[in-house]
Amino acid sequence: MSTTEEKEQTAGEQGGEHGPEEATHEPVKPGAWRFLIPIVAFGAGFVSLLVLGWVIFPHLLYGEKQQPVDFSHVVHQEAVDEGCESCHFFREDGSFSGIPKLENCVQCHEEPMGESSEEAKFIAEYVEPGKEIPWHVYARQPQCAFFSHAAHVKMAELECAKCHGPVGDSDHARPYQYNRLTKYSRDIWGWNIAGFKKKTADRMKMDDCAECHEESKGHKDACFVCHK
Amino acid sequence: MRFFAKFSELDSALIPKGVKRCSFQCFLVWIGILHIPLMVGVVATLMCWGLALNVTYLNNNFPFGLWIAADLGVIALGAGAFFTGFLRYIVKIDELKNIVNFAVVVGVICYAAAQGILGVDIGQPLRGWFIFWHANVHSMLTEVAFCITCYFMVLCIEYFPLILENRRIYKFGFPHGVAHHLHETMPTIAAIGVFLSFFHQGSLGGVPGVLYGRPFAFREGFLVWPWTFFLFILSAIACGPCFTILITWITEKFARKRLVKRNVIDILAKISGRMLALYLILKTIDTLYWVKVAGDVGSPFRSFYANQPYGYWVLVMELGILGVIPAIILLSTKARQNENLLILACLLNCAGIFMNRWIMTVQTLAVPVMSFDKFISYHPNWVEYASTLLWLWLGAIFISLTYRYLPIFPQEKELNPY
Amino acid sequence: MDRRTFLEILVGSTAGAGAGFMLTPVNWKLMDDVTIWTQEVWPDFFAGIPERGEVTHANSVCNLCPGGCGITVRKVADRATKIEGRRGYPVNDGGICILGAAGLQLLYGPWRVPSPLRRVGKPGSGKFEKISWEEAISEVVRKLSVLRRKGKAHTVASILGSDRGTVPNLFARFLKAYGSPNFICTTSAEDTSELALKLMQGGKASAGYDLERANFILSFGSGLIEGWGSPVRVIKAHSLWRSGNLRKRATVVQIEPRLSNTAAKADNWYPVNPGTEAALALGLAHVIIRESLYNIYFIRNHTSGFEDWTDSAGNTHMGFKRLVLTEYTPDAVSRTTGIAAKKIVKLARAFARARRPLAVWGRGKGSVSGSLYECMAVHALNALVGNINKPGGVSVRPEIATHTWPRVYQDATALAGFSRSRIDGANTNRYPLTKYLPDRWPQIISRKEAGTIQALFVHDADPYYTTLDTSAVAKAFEQIPFVVSFSSYLDETAFHSDLILPNHHYLERWEDLPTPIGLQKPMLSLLRPVVSPQFDTRHVGDVLMTIARSLGGAVANAFPWRNYKALLKETMGDKWSTMKKTGYVEEADYQPPIWKDAFATRSRRFEFYTTALKRAGMKRNKDLDYLPHYEPITPEGDSETYPLTLIPYELIRLADGAIGNPPFCTKAVEMTELKGNDIFVEINPKTAGDYGLAKGRYAMLETPKGKAKVLVHLSEGIMPGLIGMPKGLGHAGYDGYLAGKGVNVNSLMGVVEDPISGLCATWGIQAKLTSV
């Protein structure tokens, strides 16, 4: 139906309309190389989106906060007798205490125990006014999840590090990153923006729960095992 | 004014060669008029999304209402696309090539409408993708969702070459080539479409049919598979072509000229009539059997029709007035030739399918199951109507644009030389 | 660059960007995150989901009704999240009623009074300003000092929900020291019942019903499962009756014109003409006596006034037997009550022959005081079958003695004021036996000259809503220049007060609670703070003591305690430690006295013929007046204009007293009782036919006291000619969750006084219902 004459004609007619604004790209090469133009343009668009998606996007998505006190698990591990359970213990009703309340801390820290400036700050800012420490919880699970520490630690005898990683060996509290959209801790999706993980502790999404359940129990379990 | 002139110029450059279209001003006014009800629909949709579904008359007794009935209805009406494609590319009824493009256009609208309405209907549209990601393949809705999404893709692929065939786009070499090759593969695509459509048209029957807690819609054993399955396919392919005819006729009325030759229409009408007749026979058997089964287990049949507005008239209306009458018209060669009768038959047939889908969903829910349930009636409110009719206006705009700029009626030039 | 190059670059880079985008995690990640946003952030935005925390439980007692159930409050961190029935508690053992379960809505609701409020708008306008406690208290003190100085101490009155426990006693003590006799409490069927016991058995005690062991329960309109007595306990007893092999451990007979839940659950339902229950009771007595089915031993040895008797002056008096045998033949009773004579005979035999029969009295939940003679007639049935102080019967139950307070020293002003006669007319020659007549004072105030009451304290009561003939109450309130409410909630009375001094909510405060109503064993339980006060509220006891101290002089001296808790501790004495530990003390081994010692009447016997009434100075001379008999309490209104009779009915799902119904309970109200803001009245389809009324349609309900637009509900469970209307709706106070829903049936009713006690004996009112 169409003819080459028509094509050239229209191009000639309207060519001047848009030209100058778009001249930022490489100059037009005449002749045989011309067919490369769309290919190069394709490549440029492709690469810039890749950079945007993989490098810039995570910075936009996640915000960062410092923990109120730079807590050293190493120092505390040495000071206590019963390992993690000295501070992260089970209550009588089977629930897990999670991050200790101030009252637990005060049992030892009524007065400064060491020289550290962080401890001094902690005592001045929280112990003395009796204010709870607003910790940011790396592993905070969503409202809809019921995570039973008892089932995992007491029954399945999992190590804390299996999910939490080697927190106990940390000498400093790492910065807490949170998803600006969902308010989740970054640890849930994992620090890899693509969601790839190497170790079990790298991610805490439902898939990861299901993966482990499938390995150990042979099935992913019913929804209500962990949901509420 | 200069802008307008520019656009007007562009507009005339886009209009297919050798056909006459109304003036650009006239077209703009027409599109503008369509935007008035369209905006009402948009407002209704935004209300549903913004204020939650309490703005509708749906309630806990009627979780399904107009929207689901409309969904099932438009999918059936859109069956014209797959069935015409099937006849054209697989059965190879060559005349149908003159209407198959338009059938695709109607199909695209219907399937887009189905998805769009579902997008308003569900309470959490932002999570709608769960139906694919967390699919429960035992659910009829999953099957339907997968099929209509895939089939919508197919329809888009079928529609795509039409765009490429636009006068201006076609001039570029690349689109030309793509369109050409797409045309080549069209039979394969049509076959995929037929496969998909076949399944979800049937599965739609299963949507209420598997609800064994709702004895009104529930069928068991042979009656559910393959009976209901094929009943739904049959009903869809009986009315789909009729809907295509109806829309073609309406388009012709607006265009004020013939666009498709009578013999093409007649073929579709004839096939539609046969399908409808077959459907009615099977549906009657199904109904009688259902009455018998219902009678066997304690005669709730009467109770199904005990509460107005769902009395026995529903049965008479659905099968008689909206079933037998159009079937007779469509089967009779003489009656078919009368355009008024033909269009009446198409209208009745399409209304019949809609009524059938309404009965299968809304009446199913209205019939009390527990002996101490209270009968409650449901009717949609303006929000539901507006957000559903929105797709009518969108469809009208879509057809207007397609008709104006794309060569969808191959016989138009021949029928209207100038 | 030419147009083609531009297009190629545009299309190429867009396609490249598109392809690149598909290979980034952005789309998948955002799709996931948007979803999580809908799952977590969105609901949280609306609901404000609180933090998780440690779960603890705290025990206390519910005081939303006189039932006194033990409750266990589940807390998460410092929030109370759920009220449950306390397991092992003597009253309710783990069960809880609908209102109790919704208690937290009252605690955290927006209808709480957040701080002391002073009215700024016109009276009743509901416009208040927040003021400090000091300001509020000093305002009260200022007003009270002025009144006292002017010698008008007696014009101060208080209306309370109860007269038992330390807080009511503090009020009584305050008024006594201040110089006013007008300590008024709202009354209920319990008051009439106590009076009947006093007259027939002597002494001051409440009735305890051994519902658990009774095996034939004859209920004269008592809503046993609608909140009569201590609701959970009675419902538990009901379950006991329904246990056993054939689920018939006990037979329950309900006598009531309407098919209430109790009637529906009863083995037999006798729809009686409303207000004729006494006649039926006496008709049953007739059969029992005629057929000698009564407990001859008890009647012969421990009762007086059964047979005709001669007094010391030689006058012969009619005995109960003669009265009943002559006046209440089944045929006569049948004509009055509308129940077939045959049925009466059958019922009487069944009742008397049962192993442990028990007749209970108190219409509905027992919120209306009722007719004294009717109560006596029913109690006479209990006496006939000899179940007084017996297992499965009715017994007297004293209160646990607590440490008595030092005597109040009244100065001259106090003495002068205190000796004036009461505003409500109780304890006068006209009504010598009655303690309070809370339903009478509105009329009295409106009749008498202004200034009768200069200040009114309201605590634990909502007279503005609960008193019958609401418009008269409103008028009375207008006459009182200074109304102080101690309510925790913005109820009607608070709404029409000049000053609100909000008390702590019951889950925030210490208080003692007397024995739950209807229990056989004396008990004392402790209300204790479960959560810290949520608003700027203060304990009413502390506030009252602060006021007294600020008034100075003898009034201040009457309150030597440091604060309310110190007073409570001192009052409880040696029981305090147990109460604090377990939440209650109970005389578990309490046994009602045996017949020989049971009766404190002058004759030391159960008196059918109450000499006490005679001695009290009643100006009545017929023998009949001292015997239980049927004296119709005629409803207001002429039956020409008002051909139908409106009877209010009570629902356990609708709190109809001083506490407004919480939203959960209102949500649970049946759709045949409330629809949107419209209330339903229940009528028989026959009535509907007679008056051209249709199901579900609007109608105008009119009584001599007022009119209201209602919806019509047709029910086969109500006697033709009657209109049933649920109690507890039509609030104006609280909040949109309750206010404006339905009609307050109290506003359509008037007070009909009992001829002897003067208490409100209204059971209905003539009405007409026309379709609109």
Add this chain to the structure above:
Amino acid sequence: MKEVHHKGHGNEHHKGHGRTYKYGMVIDLDKCTGCGACMVACMAENNLPFRKDNTNDRLTQNFWMRVYKISNGRPFPDSEICYIPRPCQHCEGYDHHHHTPCVSVCPATATDYSHETGIVSQIYTRCFGCRYCMAACPYHVRVFNWWDPKWPKGMNKYLNPDVSVRMRGVVEKCSFCYHRLQRARNKAYVEGRREVHEDEYQTACTQACPAGAVTFGDLINPKHKVYKLKDSPYAFRLLEKLGTNPKVYYVSTKDWVRKAGKVFLGNEGRG
């Protein structure tokens, strides 16, 4: 149309993974007084919303436990009333024949029948509100969140953290207070037990019922009270004939109540 049956057939699915339970309920209608405490206890336990303009028509109000008032329809004075508390029936269906009506229809696997506990779960964060399950349920136990979960100011304080607050646009229903089982299990695990005692796991309505009309427990454990109660000659289940195989049993000595409850279709059903 596909043959529809259980996904992950119960028995093989859980082979070697501890005991299975069938939690169920027996409700004694002779004892039930229709007081509504179960409804409110449920609403309080499970963070159910309420609104100012509740029209009490039960059509847009959310109840997990709803008490039906039924009448024998006879004229005065032979009229009778019975109350039927109706939690989720937790239908089990019959293997390979009938399945839990709502589970198989859910397109997103937001609802599931657990063969370990016999509880039909509903995951609000998974549900996207298509309401197919509501159409499937003949008991109307499933309700939709037509509104956003708003509470009057300050009322959010009593929200139970063990139960998620449902966002608008999702379906919700009674869970047999599953979170209580989760808590009870926690306690058992810490104490070194795998089994939860009967009284450790009771639903809110069971616990609240002042009449003791609701009994809850493991229907297949002979030590549990429900085991015997469900075999009462007066026991029936709602719409038994449909073949939903519910796990809520009712007991009533009144014939008309039993008939009203179980009858939909006349003849004896399967199972």
Add this chain to the structure above:
Amino acid sequence: MFPFAFEWVNDPVHFVFMGSVYTVLILLVIILHYCGIRGFLDWLCKKEDHNDH
């Protein structure tokens, strides 16, 4: 985890259903790419012709 099916269960229904879905999707993708690439190649050939011309 299999794409598009988190709730994967090893039963025939899943295989058939998901199998069909994927067959359809793959077929469509192949067709689109086939047409696109063929069209592009055609265009390139033509273009060179044109330039030579």
